[in-house]
Amino acid sequence: MIVEIQKIQNLYKSEGFSGLLETVRRILDFKLLQMRRMVSKFLPSQREKKLRNAANKLWANENGSETIKGLSHFKGSGRYKDHEKWEDIGNVHIKMFDRFCEMTNTDSIESMIEYGPGGGANAVKFAPKVSKFYGIDIAKENLKECGCQLEQIGFKNYVPVHIAEPKDCLHIPPVDFFLCVAVYQHFPSKEYGVEVGKIAYDLLKEQGLAIIQIRYAGKYYKPKKRDYRANVITFTSYGLDEFWNILKKIGFEPLYLQLRPETNYAYYFATKGKPHNHH
Numbered sequence: 276m277i278v279e280i281q282k283i284q285n286l287y288k289s290e291g292f293s294g295l296l297e298t299v300r301r302i303l304d305f306k307l308l309q310m311r312r313m314v315s316k317f318l319p320s321q322r323e324k325k326l327r328n329a330a331n332k333l334w335a336n337e338n339g340s341e342t343i344k345g346l347s348h349f350k351g352s353g354r355y356k357d358h359e360k361w362e363d364i365g366n367v368h369i370k371m372f373d374r375f376c377e378m379t380n381t382d383s384i385e386s387m388i389e390y391g392p393g394g395g396a397n398a399v400k401f402a403p404k405v406s407k408f409y410g411i412d413i414a415k416e417n418l419k420e421c422g423c424q425l426e427q428i429g430f431k432n433y434v435p436v437h438i439a440e441p442k443d444c445l446h447i448p449p450v451d452f453f454l455c456v457a458v459y460q461h462f463p464s465k466e467y468g469v470e471v472g473k474i475a476y477d478l479l480k481e482q483g484l485a486i487i488q489i490r491y492a493g494k495y496y497k498p499k500k501r502d503y504r505a506n507v508i509t510f511t512s513y514g515l516d517e518f519w520n521i522l523k524k525i526g527f528e529p530l531y532l533q534l535r536p537e538t539n540y541a542y543y544f545a546t547k548g549k550p551h552n553h554h
């Protein structure tokens with residue numbers, strides 16, 4: 276303290292009052308900048324907030340646009356007027372899941388989450404395998420449509436979880452399997468995807484399985500920063516190794532990945548903790 280006072284006195288002697296004021300102003304500016312940086316680490320930036328709101332609004336589809344229903348994979352909308360195409364969505368993913376189970380010596384699962392179930396194309400294939408199916412989505416109408424599809428196949432244990440933010444689903448008890456397909460590319464930022472990855476990890480039981488698909492960055496797919504509506508189809512993408520490392524950093528054991536280059540889709544097959552057959 277004494278040293279500080281001496282410094283101020285010296286400064287006053289050499290620079291005068293206005294010099295002293297200038298130095299204080301510079302110190303305060305610097306401290307303010309440091310504080311802003313610290314705060315921005317913990318709060319989503321204004322831009323991120325704007326993008327999150329734009330995403331919530333688009334998927335809520337309040338005016339019932341057929342285009343958004345098609346984007347949400349509703350049976351009978353957009354390209355899914357062709358019902359076979361709609362059935363294919365779930366069929367492809369069930370095959371991937373069965374192989375994953377073989378590789379991890381998993382006989383059965385009791386509960387699962389689908390993050391972003393949309394029109395329920397995966398739900399109708401996966402739900403018969405479990406006694407509890409949680410659908411987490413930012414769009415109420417999509418959760419409702421998924422529920423209707425599940426009702427049609429007679430599945431009764433569907434729990435829709437409507438969220439505005441990823442953390443809104445943290446109350447769900449841990450499940451055996453986490454599925455997220457055709458959703459990461461619609462996230463408002465790469466950081467948002469990391470947040471969802473951490474939540475997936477938290478919501479899984481030990482040795483739980485996760486299939487997460489992303490759109491990988493490349494010539495035509497670069498992560499976007501603005502204009503959510505115009506860029507919704509390819510908003511967020513990661514490098515293949517970048518996302519692998521994100522999963523590892525979260526704590527997952529990524530086992531392998533599968534590519535569908537025609538759409539720049541990459542599926543990551545990861546477990547929480549070492550799978551049954553690994554020593």
Ligand SMILES: C[S@@+](CC[C@H](N)C(=O)[O-])C[C@H]1O[C@@H](n2cnc3c(N)ncnc32)[C@H](O)[C@@H]1O
Nearest residue numbers: 334347348391392393396412413414417456457
């Ligand atoms: C293209 S559809 C995919 C539907 C389904 N997973 C499938 O493969 O058929 C995208 C779904 O993700 C949901 N979604 C978009 N952004 C989301 C977010 N940030 N959090 C949760 N769900 C989101 C949409 O509402 C929609 O239901």
